[in-house]
Amino acid sequence: MNKRTLLIITGLFLIGAFIVSGCAQAAQPAIVIGVNAPLTGDIPKVGEGSKFSAEMWLEDINAAGGLDVGGTKYPVEIVIEDNESKAESATKANTKLITQDEVLVIVGPQSSKQAVPAGGVANDNETPMVSPWSTNPNTTLDRPWVFRTPFLDPFQGPVIANFVTDEFGFSKAAVLYDVASDYPKGLAEFFKGAWEDVHGADSVVAYESFTTKDADFSAQLTKIRESGAEFIFTPQYYNEVALIAQQAHELGWDAPIVGSDSWGSAELMNLCGDDCKGQFFSTHYAAAGATGATKEFIDRYNEKHGYVPDDVGALTWDTMLIIQKAIQDCGTITGDIATDRACVRDALAQIKDFDGITGKMTFTEEGDPIKCAVIVQISDAGEFEFYQQVCP
Amino acid sequence: MAVTSDTLPTNRERVGTLAARISEPFVLVPILGWLVGALVAVLLEQFIGLPIARAFGMVRIPALFGILIFFEILSEIFVAFVELLQVPSMILMQLPDFLLFTLENLAKLPGVILYVLLIYILPISLVARLTVSPSNWVAGKLFNFRSWLSVLLHIALMYLILHIWTDVTDYRLLVARLILVSVIITLSLNVINGYMGEFSCSHPGFIALGAYGASVFTVGLFVNDNVLGTALLPETLARFMFPIGLILGGLIASLGAILVAIPSFNTRGDYLAIISLAFMFMVKSLFENLEVFGGPRGLGGQPDLATLPTVFFWTIVGIWIMNNFVRSTLGKALNAVRDGETAADAMTVNTRRTKFTAFLFGAFWAGVAGGLFAHVIRYVNPGTFGLQMLAEVLAMVYFGGLNSVQGSIVGATSIQLLGEALRPLEIYKWLVIPLLLIIVMIRRPTGLISFTKFDFTSLIKPKKEPGGEV
Numbered sequence: 001m002n003k004r005t006l007l008i009i010t011g012l013f014l015i016g017a018f019i020v021s022g023c024a025q026a027a028q029p030a031i032v033i034g035v036n037a038p039l040t041g042d043i044p045k046v047g048e049g050s051k052f053s054a055e056m057w058l059e060d061i062n063a064a065g066g067l068d069v070g071g072t073k074y075p076v077e078i079v080i081e082d083n084e085s086k087a088e089s090a091t092k093a094n095t096k097l098i099t100q101d102e103v104l105v106i107v108g109p110q111s112s113k114q115a116v117p118a119g120g121v122a123n124d125n126e127t128p129m130v131s132p133w134s135t136n137p138n139t140t141l142d143r144p145w146v147f148r149t150p151f152l153d154p155f156q157g158p159v160i161a162n163f164v165t166d167e168f169g170f171s172k173a174a175v176l177y178d179v180a181s182d183y184p185k186g187l188a189e190f191f192k193g194a195w196e197d198v199h200g201a202d203s204v205v206a207y208e209s210f211t212t213k214d215a216d217f218s219a220q221l222t223k224i225r226e227s228g229a230e231f232i233f234t235p236q237y238y239n240e241v242a243l244i245a246q247q248a249h250e251l252g253w254d255a256p257i258v259g260s261d262s263w264g265s266a267e268l269m270n271l272c273g274d275d276c277k278g279q280f281f282s283t284h285y286a287a288a289g290a291t292g293a294t295k296e297f298i299d300r301y302n303e304k305h306g307y308v309p310d311d312v313g314a315l316t317w318d319t320m321l322i323i324q325k326a327i328q329d330c331g332t333i334t335g336d337i338a339t340d341r342a343c344v345r346d347a348l349a350q351i352k353d354f355d356g357i358t359g360k361m362t363f364t365e366e367g368d369p370i371k372c373a374v375i376v377q378i379s380d381a382g383e384f385e386f387y388q389q390v391c392p
Numbered sequence: 393m394a395v396t397s398d399t400l401p402t403n404r405e406r407v408g409t410l411a412a413r414i415s416e417p418f419v420l421v422p423i424l425g426w427l428v429g430a431l432v433a434v435l436l437e438q439f440i441g442l443p444i445a446r447a448f449g450m451v452r453i454p455a456l457f458g459i460l461i462f463f464e465i466l467s468e469i470f471v472a473f474v475e476l477l478q479v480p481s482m483i484l485m486q487l488p489d490f491l492l493f494t495l496e497n498l499a500k501l502p503g504v505i506l507y508v509l510l511i512y513i514l515p516i517s518l519v520a521r522l523t524v525s526p527s528n529w530v531a532g533k534l535f536n537f538r539s540w541l542s543v544l545l546h547i548a549l550m551y552l553i554l555h556i557w558t559d560v561t562d563y564r565l566l567v568a569r570l571i572l573v574s575v576i577i578t579l580s581l582n583v584i585n586g587y588m589g590e591f592s593c594s595h596p597g598f599i600a601l602g603a604y605g606a607s608v609f610t611v612g613l614f615v616n617d618n619v620l621g622t623a624l625l626p627e628t629l630a631r632f633m634f635p636i637g638l639i640l641g642g643l644i645a646s647l648g649a650i651l652v653a654i655p656s657f658n659t660r661g662d663y664l665a666i667i668s669l670a671f672m673f674m675v676k677s678l679f680e681n682l683e684v685f686g687g688p689r690g691l692g693g694q695p696d697l698a699t700l701p702t703v704f705f706w707t708i709v710g711i712w713i714m715n716n717f718v719r720s721t722l723g724k725a726l727n728a729v730r731d732g733e734t735a736a737d738a739m740t741v742n743t744r745r746t747k748f749t750a751f752l753f754g755a756f757w758a759g760v761a762g763g764l765f766a767h768v769i770r771y772v773n774p775g776t777f778g779l780q781m782l783a784e785v786l787a788m789v790y791f792g793g794l795n796s797v798q799g800s801i802v803g804a805t806s807i808q809l810l811g812e813a814l815r816p817l818e819i820y821k822w823l824v825i826p827l828l829l830i831i832v833m834i835r836r837p838t839g840l841i842s843f844t845k846f847d848f849t850s851l852i853k854p855k856k857e858p859g860g861e862v
Binding site for chain 2: 039040041044081082084086087088089091092093095096098099100102112113116117120125136138179180181182185186211
C-alpha cells in the first residue's frame with residue numbers, strides 16, 4: 001500500500017461522504033424521557049418494576065398518537081439505562097442521558113445510593129430529575145432540579161409511632177434493623193425519635209441491629225423478648241421480614257410485628273406465609289381493595305407481567321404521570337433543550353394536589369412531595385388490605 | 393514473508409501476512425507520528441464531526457468510537473429475537489416484521505463504520521504515514537537534545553488529544569476520567585497480584601480508605617456540610633490543597649495495608665486471599681458504622697476537584713512511579729518472591745520487607761485512586777466498595793495481563809469501555825463479559841499483554857535515524 005493508493009481511498013471516501021450528506025434529512029423533533037434504573041445488580045426487581053411501569057405509560061401515549069402539548073402531538077421516546085445498582089454507573093448513565101440522548105427529564109434512579117450522586121449530575125447539568133423511590137434527604141437537598149415522589153422517612157417514622165400508640169395503646173417498643181443499609185437505619189432512627197417523643201426516654205426498650213445478608217436473628221429476638229417490649233418495629237425488606245417473623249414466632253413471640261413501606265412486595269407472602277398474616281405496615285398504596293385508577297393500573301400490570309406491582313411500580317407510574325402533566329403544563333416544546341428543561345422544571349415545582357394512585361401530591365420548595373401514607377394490614381388471604389390513611 | 397505457489401497458506405498464515413501487509417507501511421512511524429495523527433483526527437471531529445455524523449444518519453457524534461451504537465443495535469435485535477421466540481406459534485407470522493426490524497437496525501451500522509473510518513482511522517493512518525520523515529526527524533532531534541523534554545512533549549500531546557476528544561460531550565469526559573482512575577487502580581493491584589504473585593482481595597478496602605480519607609479532608613475543610621460541619625478554609629484553597637488530600641488518603645490506605653500485611657507474613661495463596669477479603673469487609677462495615685462520616689448514607693458534596701488535567705496528571709505520575717518501582721531492585725525482588733519465596737530468601741532477598749513494601753506501595757496508590765474516584769463521582773458510600781468492585785478490579789488486572797504496565801492500561805480501558813458499551817444488553821451483559829474473560833483465560837492464561845517491560849523513553853525513540861535510508 002503506497003501513498004497513492006491511500007490518497008485514492010481518501011478521495012473516494014470524501015466523495016462518498018458528500019453524496020451521503022446530500023441525502024440527509026432533518027429528524028422529527030421528539031420528546032425523549034430517560035429512565036435510569038437498576039436492571040442488574042443487587043435489586044433488579046426494583047428496576048424491573050420501574051421499567052414495566054414506564055413502558056406501560058409509553059404504550060398509552062403511543063396509543064393516543066403522541067403526547068399532546070399545547071395542541072400539537074409529539075412522539076415520545078423512552079431511553080432506559082441500566083445503572084447496575086452502582087453509584088458510578090448511575091452518574092455515568094445520567095451523564096449519558098443528559099448529554100448524549102438529550103432527554104427532557106430523567107426518571108430515577110431508585111435507591112438513594114444512586115439517586116444522591118446522580119441527582120448532583122442532573123442538577124449541575126440543569127436537567128429535571130424525579131426519583132420514584134429514594135428517601136434520603138440528600139437526594140433533593142439544595143437541588144432545585146431534583147424531585148421525588150415517595151414520602152420521606154422523617155414523615156413515615158412518626159406515622160408508624162402514632163399509629164401503634166393509637167391502635168394498640170402500647171408504650172414499650174422494640175426495633176430490629178439492618179445497621180449497614182441506608183434506608184432501614186434511617187427509618188429506625190426516625191421511628192425511635194418519634195416514639196420517645198410520645199412515650200418519653202427509654203420507651204424503646206430494645207434497639208437491636210444486624211448486618212445486611214444476616215439470616216439468623218435469634219440472638220436479637222431473644223433480647224427483644226426479654227426486654228419486655230410490646231411489639232417489634234422492623235423496617236426491613238421482604239426477604240428479611242420473612243425470616244424475622246418466622247424466627248420470632250419460633251421463639252414464642254406472639255405480639256404484633258410492624259413494618260414500613262419496604263415490606264410492600266409481592267414476594268413477601270410467598271416467603272413469609274402465615275407468619276406475616278395479621279401484621280401491619282405503612283406504605284404508599286394498598287393493592288387489595290383498590291378502586292378507580294389504582295385498580296385499573298394494578299389489573300393491567302398484573303395481566304401483563306403476572307404479579308401485583310410493588311410500590312416502586314406504582315410510584316414510577318405516578319412519576320410518569322407527573323412528568324406528563326409538567327410537560328403539558330409547560331405549554332410549548334421549543335426544540336431548544338435547555339429552555340424546555342427549564343420550563344419542565346418550573347412546571348414540576350408548581351404541581352399542586354396531583355391526584356396519583358399513591359395519593360395526592362404537592363411538591364415543597366425542596367422538591368419533596370407532601371402526601372398521605374397508608375396503613376395496610378395483611379389479610380388472612382395474604383392480601384395487603386387498606387386499614388387507614390394518615391396525612392401530614 | 394515468501395509463500396511458494398505450491399504450498400497454500402493456512403488461515404493463520406493468511407491472517408499473518410494480511411496483518412503484516414497492513415502494518416508494513418507503518419513500521420517506521422514513531423509514536424510522535426501517531427500522536428500527530430490522533431491530534432488531527434480529534435481536531436477534525438471537533439470541527440466537522442457533527443455535520444458528518446448527521447450526514448451518516450446519526451443525531452450526534454458517536455460518543456465512544458461508535459461501539460455504543462454498535463452494541464445498542466445488537467441488543468435491540470437480540471431483544472426482538474427473544475421476544476419472537478417467546479410465542480412459538482406466532483414465529484412464522486412475525487418473522488417478516490422481525491427481519492424488517494433487523495434490517496432497519498443493521499442499516500444504521502454502515503454510517504457508524506464510515507464515520508469511524510473517516511474521522512479516526514483514515515486521518516490517523518494518513519497523517520502517520522505521510523509524516524514519517526518529518527516526525528522521525530523531529531523525534532530524533534528532540535530525543536538527542538534532551539530525552540526528558542521529548543517525554544514531556546509526548547505526554548503534553550497526549551493530554552491535548554484527550555482534552556479535545558473529551559471536549560465534545562460531558563459523557564466522554566466522565567468516562568475518560570473514570571478510565572484513568574481505574575488505570576491507577578489496576579496498576580496498583582498488579583503490583584501485588586502480578587509482580588508479587590499474591591492473590592490479594594483487599595483492594596476495594598484500600599480504595600475506600602483513600603476515598604474517605606480524601607473526602608473527609610476536602611469536605612471537612614472546604615465545604616459547609618451537614619455531616620462534617622462548616623468549612624474551616626475558603627473553597628478557593630481547595631484546588632491547591634487537593635494533592636495533600638489525595639496523599640493523605642493514600643497514606644491512610646497504606647496504614648490499612650499494615651493491618652493486612654502483618655498477619656499475612658507467613659501466609660500465601662488462599663490464606664492471604666481470605667485475610668485480605670476479611671479486611672475488605674472490615675473496612676466496609678467500619679464506614680457503615682462510623683456515623684461521623686455519614687454511615688451507610690455516605691458522604692457527598694465533594695468539591696469538583698478531580699478535573700481531567702488533575703486526573704491525567706495523577707495517572708501519569710502514578711504510572712511513572714509504579715513503573716520505576718517494579719523495575720528497581722525491589723521490583724526484581726518482588727518477582728523473586730513470586731517465583732519462589734524460599735529460593736528468594738536463600739538468595740538474600742529480605743522477603744518479609746519486600747512483601748511489606750509492595751503491599752504498602754500498592755495500597756498507597758489504590759488510596760490515591762480512591763480519592764480521585766470520590767471526587768469524580770462526588771459522593772462515596774460504603775456499599776460501593778464491596779464484592780462487585782472487587783470482581784471488577786480483579787477482572788481488569790487478569791484481563792489486561794499480569795506483571796505488565798501496558799497490560800494494566802489495556803485491561804482497565806477495555807473492561808471499562810466494554811462495561812459501558814454492553815450496558816444496553818442489561819442482564820445479558822453478565823453473560824458476555826465473564827465469557828470473554830474465560831476465553832482470554834483459556835487462550836492467554838496470564839492476560840492479554842503480560843510479563844512485559846514498559847520503557848517510555850525507548851518507545852518514543854525515532855524509528856529510523858534522521859536523514860538515514862528508509
